[in-house]
Amino acid sequence: xxxxxxxxxxxxxxxxxxxxxxxxxxxxxxxxxxxxxxxxxxxxxxxxxxxxxxxxxxxxxxxxxxxxxxxxxxxxxxxxxxxxxxxxxxxxxxxxxxxxxxxxxxxxxxxxxxxxxxxxxxxxxxxxxxxxxxxxxxxxxxxxxxxxxxxxxxxxxxxxxxxxxxxxxxxxxxxxxxxxxxxxxxxxxxxxxxxxxxxxxxxxxxxxxxxxxxxxxxxxxxxxxxxxxxxxxxxxxxxxxxxxx
Numbered sequence: 001x002x003x004x005x006x007x008x009x010x011x012x013x014x015x016x017x018x019x020x021x022x023x024x025x026x027x028x029x030x031x032x033x034x035x036x037x038x039x040x041x042x043x044x045x046x047x048x049x050x051x052x053x054x055x056x057x058x059x060x061x062x063x064x065x066x067x068x069x070x071x072x073x074x075x076x077x078x079x080x081x082x083x084x085x086x087x088x089x090x091x092x093x094x095x096x097x098x099x100x101x102x103x104x105x106x107x108x109x110x111x112x113x114x115x116x117x118x119x120x121x122x123x124x125x126x127x128x129x130x131x132x133x134x135x136x137x138x139x140x141x142x143x144x145x146x147x148x149x150x151x152x153x154x155x156x157x158x159x160x161x162x163x164x165x166x167x168x169x170x171x172x173x174x175x176x177x178x179x180x181x182x183x184x185x186x187x188x189x190x191x192x193x194x195x196x197x198x199x200x201x202x203x204x205x206x207x208x209x210x211x212x213x214x215x216x217x218x219x220x221x222x223x224x225x226x227x228x229x230x231x232x233x234x235x236x237x238x239x240x241x242x243x244x245x
Contacts, residue, residue: 016068023061026054117188118158120196125155128203136174136206145169156180160193175209183217190214194228198238205235 130151135144145167152165163182169175178197180190194212201207209231216223226245230238 127200181215
């Protein structure tokens with residue numbers, strides 16, 4: 001719509017400008033014809049008549065040009081006012097949508113926090129079936145990393161509550177760092193959960209070193225709680241090499 005209005009408005013202005021330019025050329029040419037330079041009386045009368053007629057035309061064209069510009073400015077003002085009104089409506093709708101989204105997120109967070117945690121399933125969560133191979137082999141793996149963080153957060157939520165999983169990968173050493181941030185729950189022990197996650201990651205042959213870090217969130221403040229570092233040789237089980245509590 002904006003492009004169409006721009007084209008129509010541009011053509012209209014060019015037409016008005018061309019009309020004004022044409023009349024200016026006619027007026028200039030008439031000025032070059034002096035009545036005193038004409039010797040014949042009939043020719044003088046004819047020239048005077050032509051000048052009067054063209055001057056009247058010139059006034060009419062100027063009035064037409066002024067009306068055209070007034071119409072164009074009115075359309076421009078109306079279109080600008082309409083666009084501004086639509087932008088205001090869209091802004092209000094976006095604001096309302098954002099408020100509703102924030103309300104839903106808050107309600108979802110409260111619901112998840114009030115939902116009793118489930119026991120980590122003995123069969124695991126299928127973490128070993130995720131795309132670890134390309135994640136630990138590609139240098140530019142930011143998209144894969146973001147998808148993996150989202151996947152882990154969703155899969156772990158029923159067992160540790162609403163959480164944020166931050167993942168750092170070093171393809172050269174086949175090392176991953178998992179930082180799990182979640183709201184404090186007095187009865188939640190992260191060590192058994194970490195052990196079960198590690199047991200699943202043991203089946204991922206492309207991982208040689210794994211570091212876990214747990215971060216508690218309370219009243220908007222974050223606090224590192226525990227950290228475990230595991231490594232292995234070949235496809236053996238991971239061995240704990242460092243622990244911080």
